[in-house]
Amino acid sequence: MNKTFKLGFLPVAIATGLAGCGVLPLQSADQNVVDALASQLDISYDVQTNHGAQEGLACQTMGAEWASCNNVIMTVVNEGEAVADNNWRIYLHSIRVILDVANEDFTIKHITGDLYELAPTASFKGFAKDETVEIPMIAEYWQLFETDFMPRAYVVAGDATPRAIDSLNTENVDAFVAEIEGNKWKRTPEDNNILATAASRFAKNSDVEALSESAIDVAIIPTPLKTRQMRGELNVASGFALSNNALDAEQLKAFETRAALLGVNTKGETALSITLDENAFSGEEAVSGAYKLAINAGGIEVLGFDSVGAFYGLQSLLALTEKGENATLPMVAIEDAPRFEYRGVMVDVGRNFHSKEAMLRTIDQMAAYKLNKLHLHLTDDEGWRLEIPGLPELTEVGSNRCHDLSETSCLLPQLGSGPTTDNFGSGFFSKADYVEILRHAKARGIEVIPEIDMPAHSRAAVVSMEARYSKYAEQGDLAKAEEFRLMDPLDTSNVTTVQLYDKRSFINPCMDSSLRFVDKVITEVKAMHAEAGMPLNTWHFGGDEAKNIKLNAGFQxxxxxxxxxxxxxxxMSKEDKPFAQSPMCQKMIAEGVAADFGHLPSYFAERVSSVVNAHGIENFQAWQDGLKYSKDASAFETENTRVNFWDVLYWGGDASAYDWASKGYDVIVSNPDYVYLDMPYEVDPKERGYYWATRATDTRKMFGFAPENLPQNAETSVDRDGNGFNGKGTVDHNQGFYGLSAQLWSETVRTDAQYEYMVFPRVIAAAERAWHKADWELDYQIGKAFNLDTNFVNKDAQLQDWTRFANVMGQREMAKLDAAGIQYRIPVPGAKVEAGKLHMNISMPGLPLQYSIDAGKTWIDYSAPVALDSNVNVKVRALSADKQREGRVVSL
Structure with a gap:
């Protein structure tokens, strides 16, 4: 990983130099103001209502989409001496469009994305000592979770060095967001979701019984295709003696590293043979990743269809292996093969960066649970995260966020990154970092799929190439300046993107320099893959959300x-489709190259696919909406065209997925309402995440997803508002989907610890569904309708399956995550007091539970219902499997 740390602007550099000479410089008046406000202002947010339209706010006339708005009071307390100066600005982040500031002493101005400028008006007389100022803010839509409020607002004055406000310079949003109580957690007054409380969690967990160790003796995650248990056990206390005719040196090292992590000796005595034999597999088992595992009195045999299959067989062996003097293995015969060829995880490192080390840990866990595609979302509006030789501006400018209104040295702050680059708002993978990631993945049977998102979500690239243009234009070299330029300088299109950027969010599809840029980037990325020994087989184009949201149906x-x-x-007369005012694109439309401006993104995708094909790359992949105006898969030049399908089921996705498959695309099921890892775990304002698709996706919901029969999910889950919906097979579809992918978008996920909290453990449930089709999953049928009132799904079988999975997770797998250093989310326990006794449970039986009756001063282990005094206040929590971390504390 390569991270850049900036000391600040010129005044800091001068100060450092003078201090080195033994001279303490005088600070400017502006710097004094910045430092005073940053250190003295205690800022907090308090949601007043999320139902503005129902409570008399003029949401419609203020131009709120769907006429929906909320009211939040920003309270500013000056905890120091008076500050009379008005020559300052506070830059703050808001994921919602701020429509109005109801305080005549202040104005608010949108800068770009989620960045706003709060400024005093002439009527403002300064912050008096100990003064409290309330600034009501009317914003679009609603703010239902504490993480809607971003940290690190910062102060700017004149040429002073900007500084984050101390009270907001924290990842603990509790510190500056008031409890979201009453009905304020509801999206609408009619919201039928169930708020997560100790009692509601207890009720939800109550059907999951704790199983004995013997009941899960041969259970493996993900579930094998066939398991036959035999009498007896094999003593493996001495460890294994490997006889290897299947794995290369790097694969063997990967296995031995995992074994050592789990305390398993690979230099022992129990015979373990690892061989390959394609002819030993037939039918659905004759695929990459298939294996057979036999454990009997004579030892252990792992037989792989290919080396990846042999490696997976060893992962299943480790899943069963205990450590210690009395370690034994059950005698079993397992035949296994994957459900989907594509079993993926998408990680967004563009919005906020995640370290190389976090990616390596993720790859290790993917391998353990037989996931085989790491889709790296390397670029977005907020950051470019991969070094490209020959285009240094992409990382010099595009990988950094700081306060530079000209955006010639960095991108402006977004998503709580503050005014400096010393956080995960900034950062990138060097070429060496990326090659290391590729090699680490290759040894574990994982393909790395790079995504360079375009033509939308490309602001980091566009701004970087504008900086390159300016540099060479100033040198008089216009040919070099224009070589990779991505924006038509004459384009005056008025556009607002999904995340509130303007036309600079788009790569112009009508410029030859845009394709030159694509070719250059592919060339360099392909060379990195070649260096790592992992051929570049798949190119992800991105393609999503190339639109002006002001032209959506929520406006009139x-x-x-x-x-x-x-x-x-x-x-509406002031709104344009992307590129509509670009002379270059106007010329192309006039010439009939594309039907209209809305078709240009799909046209660009087809042009990029030709570049991808020219590089000998077999697979072209995109988010499905980026290809919606192409005829079908035949419009693209690569051997295969794949789409990540991300329509929400209750908005019609239960039908449209099959339409994409019928057009010849390899469909990778990636539904936001079931397999997005950035959605909250629970309907609880204290959980992290966006929630536009669903209010909650916990591990159990992800486990219960039926990815091939999408209408079936209408019988077992609810929509965003907690209501039932209808699912019905309407498209003639006679071929299966190509894969399943779980996605982690990073808007609210700034640190590696937050990243792992959101991904683990629920990604393991996604691995289960990607590898194994459960008996309770029904086949897709035309005309068959599902909803909460139908009873086609075997709920008893589904509960039994989940109970097994949950117990294996709680009793075995979470301890392995601990050993690997994964900062997974510890489930919040359920609890209730009934008949004078405290009852506790948890979604994954086996994890330690504790309670406190003295406001959290001391904690007592819970194992069975315990009698309590009626007037005692009870707090509960769970611990990690190794008891080294505590989960979130809740009160009864």
């Missing part, structure tokens, strides 16, 4: 002939 023109009360009023 201020002069609409038939206005409705539930849309925001805006002047």
């Amino acid at each position: 023109d201020i002069n609409a002939s038939e206005p409705v009360a539930w849309k925001g009023n805006i002047d």
Whole structure:
């Protein structure tokens, strides 16, 4: 990993130099103001309502999408001496469009993305000593989770060095966000979700019994295709003696590293043979990754269809292996093969960066649970995260976020990154880092799929190439300046993107320099893959959300002939489709190259696929909406065209997925409402995540997802508002999907610890569904309809399956995550007091439980219902499997 740390702007550099000479410089008046405000202002946020339209706010006339808005009071307390100066600005982050500031002493201005400038007006007389100022803010939509509020607002004045406000310079959002209570956690007053409380968790967990060790003796995650248990056990206390005719040196090292981590000796005495034989597999088992594992009195035999299969057989062996003087293995015969060829995890390192070390740990866990595709979302509006030889600006500018309004040295701060680069808002993988990631993945049977998102979500690239243009233009070399330029300088299109950027979020598809840029980046990335010994087989184009959100159905023109009360009023005449005011694109449309401006992103995808194909790359992959105006898969030049399908099921995704498959695309099921890892675990304002697709996805919900029969999920889950929905097979579909992928977007995920909290343990449930089709999953049928009132799914079988999985996780697998240093989310326990006794449970039986009756001063281990005094206040928590970390504390 390569991270850049900036000391600040010129005044800091001068100060450092003078201090080195033994001279303490005088600070400027502006710097004094910045330092005073940053250190003295205690800022907090308190949601007043998330139902503004119902409570009399003029959401519609303020132009809120779907006429929906909320009211939050920003309270500013000056905890120091008076600050009379008005020559300052506070830059703050808001993921919601701020429509109005209801305090005449302040104005608010949108800068870009989630960055806003709060400034005093002439009427503001400064912050008096100990003064409290309330600034009501009206914003679009709602703010239901504490992590909607971003940290690190910062102060700017004149040429002073910007400084983050101390009270907001924390990852602990509890410190500056008031409890979201009452009905304020509801998206609408009619929201039917169940708020997660100790009691509601207890009720939800109550059907999951704790199983004995013997009941899960031969259980493996993910579940094998066939398992036959025999009488007896094999003593393996001495460890294994390997006889290897299947794995290369790096694969063997990967296995031995995992074994050592789990305390398993690979230099012991029990015979362990590892061989390959394709002819030993037939039918659905004759695929890459298939294996057979036999444990009997004579020793252990792992037989792989290929080396990846042999490696997976060893992972299953480790899943069964205990350590210690009395370690034994059950005698079993296992035949196993993957359900899907593509079993993926997508990690967004663009919005916020995640370290190389975190990626290596993720790869280790993917291998342990037989996931085989690491899709790295390497670029977005907020950051470019991969060194590209020959284009240093991409990382010099595009990988850093800091306060530079010109954006010539860095991108502006976003998503709580603050004014400096010393956090995960900044950072990138060097070429050496990326090659190391590739080699680590290759040894574990994992393909790394790089995504360079375009033409939308490309602001980091566009701004970087504008900096390159300026550099060479100033040198008089216009040919070099324009070589990789990505923006038509004459494009005046007025566009607002999904995450509130302007036209600079888009790579212009009508410029030859855009394709030159694509070719250059592919060339360099392909060379890195070659150096690592992992051929570049798949190129991910991105392609998503190339649109102007102000042209969505949630808005209407201020002069609409038939206005409705539930849309925001805006002047539609000022809104453009992307590229509509680009002379270059206007010329192409006039020439009939594309049907209209809306078709340009799909047209660009087809052009990029030709570049990908010219590089000998077999697979072209994209988010499905980026290809929606192409005829079908035949429009692309690569051997295969794949789409990550991310339509929400209850908005029609239960049908549209099959339509994409019928058009010849390899469909990778990637539904936000079931396998997005950035959605909250629970309907609890204290959980992290965005929630536009669902209010909660816990491990159990992900485990219960039926990825091939999407309508079935309507019988076993609810929509965003906690209501039932209808699912029905409507598209003639006679071929299976290509794969399943779990996604982690990083808008609210800034640190590696937060990243691992969001991904683990629920990604292991996604691995289960990607590898194994459960008996309770029904086949897709045209005309078959599902909803909460139907009873086609065998709920008893599903519960039994989940109970097994949950017990294996709680009793075995979480301890392995601990050993690997994974900072997984510890489930919050359920609890209730009934008939004078405290009852506790947890979603993954086996994890330690504790309670406190003295406000958390001391904690007592819980094993069975315990009698309590009626007037005692009880707090509960769970621990990690190794008892080294505590989960979130809740009160009854």
